[in-house]
Amino acid sequence: MSMRTVAVVLAGGIGQRMGAGRPKQFLEVGGRPILSLAVAAFDAHPGVDAVVVVMAAGHLRAAAALTAPYGKVAAVVEGGDTRTASTVAALTALAAEHDDAKVLFHDAARPFVDAATIDRVLAALDEADAVAVGVPSADTIVEVADGTVAAMPARHTLVRFQTPQGFRLGLIRAAYDRALADPALHATDDCGIVHRYLPDVPIRVVAGDERNLKVTHPLDIVIAEHLATETETV
Numbered sequence: 001m002s003m004r005t006v007a008v009v010l011a012g013g014i015g016q017r018m019g020a021g022r023p024k025q026f027l028e029v030g031g032r033p034i035l036s037l038a039v040a041a042f043d044a045h046p047g048v049d050a051v052v053v054v055m056a057a058g059h060l061r062a063a064a065a066l067t068a069p070y071g072k073v074a075a076v077v078e079g080g081d082t083r084t085a086s087t088v089a090a091l092t093a094l095a096a097e098h099d100d101a102k103v104l105f106h107d108a109a110r111p112f113v114d115a116a117t118i119d120r121v122l123a124a125l126d127e128a129d130a131v132a133v134g135v136p137s138a139d140t141i142v143e144v145a146d147g148t149v150a151a152m153p154a155r156h157t158l159v160r161f162q163t164p165q166g167f168r169l170g171l172i173r174a175a176y177d178r179a180l181a182d183p184a185l186h187a188t189d190d191c192g193i194v195h196r197y198l199p200d201v202p203i204r205v206v207a208g209d210e211r212n213l214k215v216t217h218p219l220d221i222v223i224a225e226h227l228a229t230e231t232e233t234v
């Protein structure tokens, strides 16, 4: 029996760095809300069975209205104060799913995720329980402590993570069970949780795509507007 694949679109943030006065996932690029573009990419993908949208409190109805056209959207759930808390809300909503199901966590703020990237994550999940997408860094990245370089990893060993990140549901449930028992819990993404709390689990990294940027600062809207004119969206 083939298990289900569920995509979780995380839209529980409020876009503080964007400073738009409303969550950035409601801003339009190419005439469509960022949230709609992100949801549409998974809705249209033949390998995805259902989509769960996580939204900040106070915006649930707006999110339900925007995502209503997409038939695979099974639920719009309220997120939490941190991305981690929003992921936990999604896992709660997925309580009835089998441990062998595949789950993809995607930042709603990445409207240009393409089918090929989703394909690569799903294919890698047949061989690994945790999968990330990464792109090479054009900039040298260094570790800084107290204003001084503390470590300088060779650039060719570094990638920048994007989303979606994919997991077998049982694995990510186990990782979060441990994470939630840690009072010092802090992570910026779901692979970070696996890496920290299930350190023996290999996280496969597949190629990402430069266009799959995370709309974060006002400048990113300018770039996204440009990408919207030349990117085929669904």
Ligand code: CTP
Pocket: 010, 011, 012, 013, 014, 015, 016, 017, 018, 024, 025, 054, 079, 080, 081, 082, 083, 084, 086, 087, 106, 107, 108, 109, 110, 214, 215, 216
């Ligand atoms: N996210 C979430 N729940 C939160 C915080 C973030 O679901 N409590 C989501 C965001 O909506 C976004 C993704 O996680 O799609 C990546 O987060 P980020 O780019 O940091 O978005 P915001 O938190 O909204 O932005 P900022 O940090 O500038 O406030």
Ligand code: MG
Pocket: 013
């Ligand atoms: Mg944030």
